[in-house]
Amino acid sequence: MAKKFRGIYAALLTPFVGEEISTEKFQDNIRKYNETGLAGYVVLGSTGECVSISDDESERLVKAARETAAKGKKVIAGTARESTKLTIEFTNRMADLGIDAALVRPPSYFKSKMTKDALKRHFLTVADKSDVPVIVYNIPQNTGIALEAKLIVELSDHPHIVGLKESSGTIAFLGEIIRQLPPDFSYLLGHGSAFLPALLMGASGAILSVANAAPRICAKIFRLFTEGKIKEATELQLDLIPLNKAAMETYGISGLKYTLDVQGLYGGPVRAPLSPLEDKGKAELGELLKRLGLIG
Numbered sequence: 001m002a003k004k005f006r007g008i009y010a011a012l013l014t015p016f017v018g019e020e021i022s023t024e025k026f027q028d029n030i031r032k033y034n035e036t037g038l039a040g041y042v043v044l045g046s047t048g049e050c051v052s053i054s055d056d057e058s059e060r061l062v063k064a065a066r067e068t069a070a071k072g073k074k075v076i077a078g079t080a081r082e083s084t085k086l087t088i089e090f091t092n093r094m095a096d097l098g099i100d101a102a103l104v105r106p107p108s109y110f111k112s113k114m115t116k117d118a119l120k121r122h123f124l125t126v127a128d129k130s131d132v133p134v135i136v137y138n139i140p141q142n143t144g145i146a147l148e149a150k151l152i153v154e155l156s157d158h159p160h161i162v163g164l165k166e167s168s169g170t171i172a173f174l175g176e177i178i179r180q181l182p183p184d185f186s187y188l189l190g191h192g193s194a195f196l197p198a199l200l201m202g203a204s205g206a207i208l209s210v211a212n213a214a215p216r217i218c219a220k221i222f223r224l225f226t227e228g229k230i231k232e233a234t235e236l237q238l239d240l241i242p243l244n245k246a247a248m249e250t251y252g253i254s255g256l257k258y259t260l261d262v263q264g265l266y267g268g269p270v271r272a273p274l275s276p277l278e279d280k281g282k283a284e285l286g287e288l289l290k291r292l293g294l295i296g
Contacts, residue, residue: 003204004133005101005163005186007039008195008218009076010211011047013257014061015268021057023064025266029212030068032265037219038211040074041065042103046142046167047209047253050078052271055090059097066098074100076135076207082107084122088129095131102126103135103165103207108143116151127160135163139190149173153180165190165207171197178202192218192244196237199225210244213259214294243288251281259285262295 010033015025030041043065044050044058053061058077065075079091079102091102104126106119127134136155140146146168155161166173167190178187178201189198192210199205199222211218217240224233247256254277257267262285269276277285289295 003163003184003186005039005074005076005135005188006204008037008205008211008215008222009040009042009074009188009207010038010215010218011042011045011190011207011209012065013212013253013260013267014048014053014271015266016271017268019271021053021061022266022268023060025268026061027064027068029260029265030065033215034068034070034073036215037223038073038215039205040076040100041069042076042078042207043099044078045103045137045207046078046139047212047256048078049253049271049274052274055093058090059093062094062097062099076101076103078103078105078137080105080107080137082109084125087122087126091126091134092129092131099132101133101135101162102130103137105137105139106143106145106147108145111144114145116148119145119147120151120154123155123161124158127155127158130160133160133162135165135186135188136161137165137167139165139167141168149176153177156181156185162186163188163204167191169194171201174198174201174203192248193237193241196221196225196233200230209248209256210240212256212265213247213263213289214240214243214292217292239292243285243292246281246284246288251277251285255281255285258282259289259294262286262289 081087138147163186169191189206195206260267
């Protein structure tokens with residue numbers, strides 16, 4: 001059976017105008033991304049400042065994405081909440097809007113109690129009661145919980161758990177489990193500096209924050225990989241690493257939003273308590289975009 005989620009997905013930013021979300025700016029960005037070769041979009045992920053957005057705002061964003069995504073582009077939504085019950089309810093609320101899958105990170109407030117058994121029970125219950133397929137989201141740098149390889153393998157046997165977004169960036173984790181996963185299970189890397197090595201080791205694609213800033217480059221790396229042009233893909237991956245590091249590790253979401261603003265898309269401000277980008281960051285990111293030929 002073919003993998004349901006393959007290719008490069010942009011982990012979309014959430015545009016704010018002042019303190020309000022702007023579905024108009026959001027849709028304008030998606031219309032431009034529709035022309036870039038991306039396989040689809042993730043709404044309400046970490047890059048989208050999901051923890052700072054209300055449920056009603058989230059619904060408006062998902063609805064806007066579904067209405068604007070081009071035919072064939074998949075829409076995945078982050079639906080995790082801090083209880084199993086609320087996660088199921090919100091997942092199915094988003095399912096009613098037509099999402100293709102739910103991206104579910106582990107509950108983390110009571111992290112000391114999130115044993116392997118507790119997490120397994122949580123994900124299996126969500127999958128049992130979800131109206132859409134579930135993609136498990138491992139992002140220990142944000143949640144403080146690193147999902148064990150054995151847990152992922154066990155969860156992959158559930159027919160409604162169709163993939164993993166692995167954002168720790170540890171390629172060894174992929175190597176540890178890839179041969180134990182069902183052939184139709186989608187392993188999606190969440191790290192823009194390492195997704196080509198992951199593809200070479202069997203990943204089916206990637207969900208990338210940096211794809212907001214460089215969607216064509218990210219999509220081209222995947223296309224070159226599928227064509228067997230590994231040398232050319234490697235050169236592009238190496239070119240992309242400095243931008244990914246600066247935007248996502250050094251300056252964060254405010255930096256990534258700036259890279260959109262200077263390219264004619266809309267990034268806009270972050271929502272407090274995140275801080276705006278300072279001039280030093282703007283200068284560094286601008287230089288990196290020039291090196292990649294993304295701005296003049």
